[in-house]
Amino acid sequence: MEHLHPNDDYLRLLHKFCPGCGNGIILHTLIRSLKSYIAASEGVKSQEVKPESARPKKSKKSKKQKFENPLDRFIFLSGIGCSGWIVSPHLDADTFHTTHGRSIAVATGVKVANPDLMVIVISGDGDLASIGGNHLIHAARRNVELFCILVNNFNFGMTGGQCGPTTFHDAITSTTPFGNFEYPFNVAEVVAAAGATYSARWTVRHVLQLEKSFERALQRSENGFAFIEVLSPCTTQFEKRNYNTEDPELLFDLFKTNSINIKDRDKYTSKELEDKFILGVFGDREVEGLTKTIGNIKSRACAHKKHNSIGGEK
């Protein structure tokens, strides 16, 4: 079959998102970062093979699952909403389209039950930060080895542009016709504070940084909860109501002109920061992941059994 697009080998079909939507960019950025991650990890493997075969095998119980195709190792979960459709059904891999907000809970079960899998959650701000906010915070706290992408389009796009937990103050939505009287959630910061291994925020305008960040997050998700919030325009619902246009360029320009890197945050006053998008890495730290700590407990529990079978009390 003739490939019309370099990423066609990873896709089942072309996406049908609204013109100007950032979901397509995110899908292709994800595929590119997956490809380079897979290439890098295969490179590491081929390098590792020689010294390992020379050494005597350390453990007999290395029952690592083998994957025919490198993409088989990746499980993609999503919730409900436009961003729930980014991977399901487009990506030609195992996709898991869950109930609203519960993708992280299901992903936790998948990862803990089979730690050999790489689990990627990709969903929207309404799904992950509103109805699934509790799961998000707790996944960061228990540092379960997931790569979680939150697509933030500032409103509930699929259901008709309602106000959400990430809608700007004073923004017009279908449920705040006179302006949003609430203030938005700083999700990347919340996740970093909750204990995630990696937390970052980028926009679909910063594709190069986004791709690098995805790659970094994929690596970090081997050891813990890696989270990236991606700001993305919703031309059909949000932009139309607030900027009176469906021109995707407008929000793309806004992402460019109004963004500052978190490293430069101190250069601005808090007043100036109010209408800025703060991008960059909010947290990157070494913590033991959940499946590792569960593994530790298993060996402790088995040791306990042995102690009991001897029957001696100390």
Add this chain to the structure above:
Amino acid sequence: MKEKKQLKPNQFKYLNESTTSLKSYTSNNKIRREFWQGNYAVAEGAITAGCRFYAGYPITPSSEIFHQLSSMLPKVGGACLQMEDEIASIGAIIGASWTGAKAMTATSGPGFSLMQENIGYAIMTETPCVIVNVMRAGPSTGQATLTGAGDIYQARYGSHCGDFEIIALCASTVSEAYSLTIESFNLAELYRVPVIFLLEEHIGHLIETVTIPAKPQIAHRKRPKRKNEPVFGVSTAGELVPPMPNLGEGYKLLITGSTHDEFGWRQTRDGEVHRKLVSRLAQKILINKDKIIKLERNKPKNAKIGIISYGSASRVANEALSRLEKANRNKVANLRLITLWPFPDEQIEDFVKGLKHVIVPEYNFGLLARELERFRYLGIEIHKISQIGGGEPILPKQILEELEVYL
């Protein structure tokens, strides 16, 4: 000053996991007798059935199941997780089940209500899993530590929405708490459905002698032989229950709770696909009703009165009837439902034929009795004995008094 009583640890062997549990799944060749608590028996049954993943949230009166499994599962290579809420608990077991693990959660009424949406999701995605509900007195938080049987309709109808069939079992002894846990796993695996196992707090916290069968039968889900087999439709062999692959095996699964075709592609507008899917999900249970339904019945000749019960109320019914037996007056038919859903319509129809009065003792205002109203056309009168609140049991005397009126 009084001397502090020192409790020896072995006085509490029935609660102490270390005594027998590990034997039970390593050497189950002989019939054994143990002295177990109901909830503990559920944990033992789960391990025997092959459960290797548990996700839960603490709730009285089901917490002992969680306590035991948190100590037992790591020893058999499984994992036990405490999630942030019951919604996440059932989400996690659905995820784990798709990796091939047998998975379970346990809760009580208030937690069970939080699980409803993902029970619907498990039905739609045909995910085998077991949900144990140790029932307490409701509505709402009600009487958390005391018994009730108010969740039998929640077990039947609780979901997102829509038409569906469900399998729900109810135990009346601690032995059954063990054996029906295994049965729940078997049914879940055979029919690719969530199975709800109901226990009353009475049974969950009851400590009594348990008979453990030698080598219980364990079922495993069917696995696909080829990569292009439909996993959400009629199987290539023509069975209504399709084989189930695991995540990460290269099947490129499309798992969704939205209406989907046999390969998982979303078809959210096609009426025909929806009708086909939803009727298959119901039919796969309904056509196997005879295999699924379990009950105990005894119908003496010329019986005019019958008792229909389930759970701990049937123990009281049995006691009342054995007292009649002693007086040589036992002409009462007795039916105990083990499977509550799918509802044993044919079996009940057969049982109530010829009867005039049916007595239904229950720990609610008559939920089973309401279901039995449908059989009035056979000329029966239904008499409820309801007992709710305070953890007070129905007394054999109450049933005998009711029986005396019609004997």
